[in-house]
Amino acid sequence: MLKAKLKEWSKTNKGNWKQRKEDILSQISSWETIQEQRPLTDDELxxxxxxxxVAKQEEIAWKQRSRIQWLKKGDKNTKFFHRIATSHKRFNSMEELEVEGDITKDQIGIKxxxxxxxxxxxxxxxxxxPDQRILDVSRITEEEQVWLQRPFGRRKFWEA
Incomplete structure (x- = not known):
């Protein structure tokens, strides 16, 4: 009985999830359109x-639910993916930079x-x-160099 009720609830709420997702994506799109025309206020931002x-969390939830299918079929560049990528690009870009008191808006100048x-x-x-030459330092002989570079045996290994 519980299983039947859960299936019924799932069917009625699936449409709501799709509508909510479309609403969120349209809101993001409208904010981006406004941001192209003018800077967003703190509340709008x-x-x-x-x-x-919210959109990112919903996408992560779906990825986790369908990880096997996602791995088999590969990543598809969906409309959602492109909107998020565009949003991140806009957020991570510099529109202007102050250099020695002058504000530069030219992208080449910023770069x-x-x-x-x-x-x-x-x-x-x-x-x-500093000078790397050290005066009055004795050097090791060739025999000492050979002795220092000799291979060590198992006995020395176990003693150590």
Whole structure:
């Protein structure tokens, strides 16, 4: 009896899941359209992030449920996948960068400024290096070199 009720509940809620997913994806799409025209307010950004998280959680749940089929058939680049990828690309991009008080919006300028920053960050500022020549140090003989490079036996191994 319980099994029959669960099947009935599942059938009635499947349509609701599809509708909810479509609603969430359309919300994400509308936020992205608005974001192309103007920057989102803090509330809008929170709502967009929440919608993306809900969509991501739902996708993860389906992946976990159908892991065997997914592995057999491979990853399909669905509309959902492309929307999430586009959303991540927009979130991870720099629209402007402040360099020495000047704001740069040109993508080539941003790229060059970032390259220059890291180039200067990892460049040596000191012009001198310590001298590696050490005076008045005795060297080992060739016999000592051979002795140091000899293979060790099992007895020495077990003693150690």
């Amino acid at each position: 929170i709502q967009k992030t929440h919608s993306e998280e 060059e400024a970032a390259q220059e920053f890291y180039k200067n960050l990892y460049q040596e500022t000191e012009g001198w290096r």
